[in-house]
Amino acid sequence: MKLLQRLSMCSLIRCFMTDAPRVRFAPSPTGYLHLGGLRTALYNKLFAISHKGSFILRIEDTDQTRKIQGSVEALIADLEWAGITCDEGPSIGGRNGPYIQSERLDIYKQNITKLLENGSAYRCFCTERRLNLLRRDAVRSYSIPKYDNRCRNLSSKETKEKITAGTPNCIRFKLTSDCQYFEDLIFGGIAYDVSINEGDPVLMKSDGFPTYHFANVVDDHLMGITHVLRGVEWQISTTKHLLIYRAFGWKPPLFGHLPLIVNADGTKLSKRQKDVKVEDYRLKGVFPLALVNYITLAGGGFDHVPGAGIMLKSMDELAQEFQINKISSHPSRLNPDLLGECNKLEIKRRLQNEIESLTLISQLQQLVKKTYPLENLNISDDHVKNVLEWATARIATLDELISIKYAFLWILPSKYNQSEINKQLLEKFVHDLESLKPYDQTHLKQCLRDFSTKNNIKFPMLMKMLRLVLSGLPEGPSVAEMMHLLGKHQSLIRIREALQ
Structure with a gap:
């Protein structure tokens, strides 16, 4: 059954894509780019590359109270650092701009008029005080807090009178008791009657700004978005969006909702633990391609052969492998050990x-x-x-x-007191070290012990002198480990410098 479902998804995607697909990443400028956002942007970008489509960046800043200064620039910088560039967006423009919602207010006003005229939307004059009372009463009666749709029944005359009087109002969408169904590209069939738990939602606020739900639908349609790949937290809103599409008479895109990203133990990612922000990974020395590959190792979507080990893949290689029907619907568990392995591989790759x-x-x-x-x-x-x-x-x-x-x-020994150096002993030690084979910690330890005994020098005294000429540091790893890490060539150079 699962296989048949996956196959039907593939057929659905192929049938829908008569032209090159268009996907988008639409973050809110409310702070940093988090790992979940990076995964969403990455998967949209890979989908666009793999199907020779377009990847659009859109900034959804309809909630001006939460907007943080400089966050748009920071989001774009983080995406570019990760190697995720857009084909259309705020920084490069495009034929479907503007790409910042606060610059599209006239577009939303034009389209909300269509819904008012066809009876799908209405003006609501309820005050914030009344809405708060509704919420309070619902909590007291242990029911779901939701708007009671009071203003839906206002006559045209009443509405005009209130508008003439200058009464503040918002515009709400008329929900229908209609169980909407759609095929989620990742989760399969989803059906939900949004009117059971929600009252008529606000489409346009009294300040003239659209809500997320309205602007999202209008922008996706006007920008020609064919596939919406977004976080699973938006899945519950999709049926509401479908109703808005229907009210306009527009064909909706296909939807796929990406599961949550969680820690290896299933707990939520934490800002306190610094495993949420992309910036934190960058500051910790993680390379972009390593972080990108790390994300792909959790949650599926790629051909990872069990037991084959970790392979670092380029963006194009990931795009060639990426398949929506291979994404798991279960939460994506991150394994921190794999991040270290990915970064090691990236260091090796860069060295080559x-x-x-x-x-x-x-x-x-x-x-x-x-x-x-x-x-x-x-x-x-x-x-x-x-x-x-x-x-x-x-x-x-x-x-x-x-x-x-x-x-x-890195630290070369500073000038030290020559009385602490026994050059005669060091010359002998150079001779023993040159002939030492193999050059590993086990044989180095034995060499040091044998040299101490053969030359009648206390072992701690020998270690102190060698540490001094090798690093000039009072403490650190054992001398044997230090020499092993430096290598025979560098160790001999430092000891010989002490003989000058």
Whole structure:
């Protein structure tokens, strides 16, 4: 049954797409771009690429009270950082603009008149005080708070008199007791009678701004949107939107609702834990392509072969694989371990690209200089590249390489008291180190122990001297681990410098 449902979805999509599809991402400028928003934008973009369609960015700012200054620019910057560019939108324009709803008020006024004239909408003069009383009474009687549709029954004469008197009013939509049905591209058949739990909804507020539900329908129609892929929180509103489409006599797009993104244990993502904002991931050193791939590993939609391991895929490769009918209807569970693996793979990929590797080296050099501004540093291009090649199997972000744990990789020993250095012993140790094979922590530990015994020097004293010439730091990893991380070549360089 599930397979037949999926096949029917594929047929539905193919039948609908006689022309190139048009999809959109329509965020509200109320703050940051969160992970769920990024996933929605990504899936719309991949769908557009895979079907040679268009991806539109639209800013839905009808609620001016919640608009945050600068958030539109921040949203666009986050999307571009993630590699998600639009074909039409506020920053580049297009034939269906404006792409910011507050700049489309005349369009909404023209279209609301159509619904008033065909009797699908009416003016409501109820005060906020009366609406609050309705809510309070509903709560007291343990019923669902909703508008009682009082103004729907006003005569034309009464309506004109109130308008003439200057009585503030909004415009509401006449809901019908009609169980609307639609095929959700992800969840399958959905049927719901919105009038059971809601009164007539507001389409235009008294301040002249449309509500989300009205502007959403008008814009999607006028912008030629063929497929709406959005969060599952809007699924319950879709039947209401279908009624508005019908009132206009417009053909609605196909709808697909993406499931929630949750933590591995099923809990909600938390701003406090910094696993919601795209900006937080960027500041933690996560690369764009790594974050994009991380999102695709939760919730389906792609050909991930069990047991094949994680493969980092380009945007075009993801688009080639993306299939709506493969998206799971269950909440998408994130596995933080996979994010680290994706970022490791992205570091490896960048190292293999001549131009991107230079950028990566420069990025790490800047991080080191910013972290240790007063230190004598070893951050030559060759050294940094060698460290990166060694580190790809060990670290998930570049930031890890500037922690105290790895400070010795960069900080060269400062001038130290020569009385603390036994050059004769160091010369002997250089000879032993040169011939050491294999060069790993196990053999390094044994080499250090044997050298201490053979040369009659207390082991702690030997460690203190070697740590001094290797890093100049009073503490850190064991000397054996430090030498292993530095590598034989770099370790010998630092010890030989102490012999000068």
